[in-house]
Amino acid sequence: MRADGRKPDEKRPISIETDFVRTAYGSCLIATGNTRVICTASVEEAVPPFLKGKGQGWVTAEYAMLPASTTERKKRDGIKKDGRSVEIQRLIGRALRQAVDLKALGERTITLDCDVLEADGGTRTASITGAMVALTCAAERLVREKKLPISPIIHQVAAISAGVIDDEPCLDLCYQEDSHAQVDMNFVMNEKGEFIELQGTGEGRAFTKKELDTIMEYGEKGIRELMDAQREALGDRARYIAPKPLLLVATGNEHKLRELQEMFKDYYTLAPMTAVGFFGPIEENADTFAGNAAIKAEAVCEATGLPAIGDDSGLEVDALDGEPGVYSARYAGEHGDDEANNDLLLSRMEGKEDRSAAFKCALALKIPGKETIIAEGSCPGTILTERRGTGGFGYDPLFLYEPMNKTYAEMNAEEKNQISHRSRAAEMMRSIMSQLLS
Template identity: 50%
Template sequence: MRNGHRPADGLRPVSIEYGVQPHADGSVLIKMGQTHVLCGVTIEEKVPPFLKDRGQGWITAEYGMLPCATHSRGRREAVSGPSGRTHEIQRLIGRSLRMMVDLRLLGEHTLRIDCDVLNADGGTRCASITGAALAVRMAVRQMVDRGRLTAMPPLLPVAAVSVGVVGGRPVLDLEYSEDAAADVDANFVMSGDGRWIEVQTTAEGAPFQPALFTAMADLATGGIRRLFLLWEQEGWRG
């Protein structure tokens, strides 16, 4: 039985708090169970050198865990340097968020997203993507309100969720204890129109059948559709 008698297709309790960083151009604190991630966006009036004078914007992300986010204190990456895991996750977040908008409509601006994990209990990269996408929406609205953009560009919602096979059955939105025991571990990123952006799937013990992957994708689809309801909640302007 899962914690809290959660069914196999159940998400952990999800909450969003907007505007928690008043100096950011958009900020969201997302909580998925005991995984809590602070997502802040800074708008920069420049783009990377490879985009200079091309008339389009850029979205990029940085990710990190606070030292006491896990059961044992982790060393600050400001001291030890970013790990390979950190590089992989922040590139995933950036790739996912660039799917939200036609970058040509942002002008020569960079949206830099900071995703800081305050507490980690599994699914931190997925929570980061889901929360950061909502923070990007706030930041783009700020660009319009401040005259940096003449109109609000169309935004495609983006959200992500983890799925795994634990004890022989697929389950949605894994806690750390489930993730550590999973035979298969997966992260699914989807756009609001039902298309996949990225899927990361790994067999931890032995290869798995295609039918099991289909079952995991179905669970992810249902869970992400529920996460998209966050886009309809009031109060997001912060």
């Protein structure tokens, strides 16, 4: 029986509180048993001299045990850190660099500071596990602030200790166990079950292949459980770990971008074309939605070398011979003036008995080196005589979808994404994508 009553393959209880330090780019307080570590991520828009001009970033770490972290006061590190702290912070840095695509990070440095509040064994492994959470929080903020188009994190990383205590392999050693362990090991792994670092020492005696196999089995089990805890603590931010491939959207319309992001999240991470420095202009001179969508997707793909999706959509009214059609966004003259466009539509529909219309959408997907793919969708409706609803954009307040007796502007995002012209085009495009990516 272990000192704290745990089973041999049982890790200590873990808790992770994100955003523990509000001034940091990313942070958490991690507790594994009685070991507690504050992990913070700081971002600097520069790299060490040896990386200047190489188009890549850097991830480094610092580690320290605070004075009251042990039963006897530990002296603060001076200008010269003690050898143990230097060894551990190098381990943390090596481990977390394996989590990041340094070229995708760009020429900036992320420093991970791990400060031990209370030490009861496993401080280095808790630091690595917590630093991964802080790093992910920082990546999410870099994307949210539009400093990066996509998260640079390509792997999830966690670490745990194991060893042999009184001739029995055990997982996640507390200090009482670690201080007299016959064998002491540390595992650093990624989500694929690959080893990043494996440290093992026979401190009291040599160990057998059978013992090593058992310790490794325990270590892999513990890592999986720690990764579950990381993702649970991160919540929605966990999607910034190993995000799906980047797909640029050839639009500056935030409404369209949000709708498309929701529709294609199973296949790509969508970002606006401006996220990689492309601002256009793109001349939309085709006379069909499909033609304009292709122009936009191809222009962005050619300029950036990245996959791009273009959207062109609009309203076609039967009584107006298909107007406003491809001119929907600039019907009244100025591009994007929704109020003026709606006013003009209402005036031209005065006295019209036939008020049938359809929203139509064309999506164009351009992947470098491949032919442009087009998918189209349509949603039938009726033009009202006055606006209804406050949501949506464009002609949404005047477009009634009769099966729900709601205008687009009265629907919530979930309702609209089930029936809209854009969602129907997206469904067709997703079907095409699933075949391309299979």
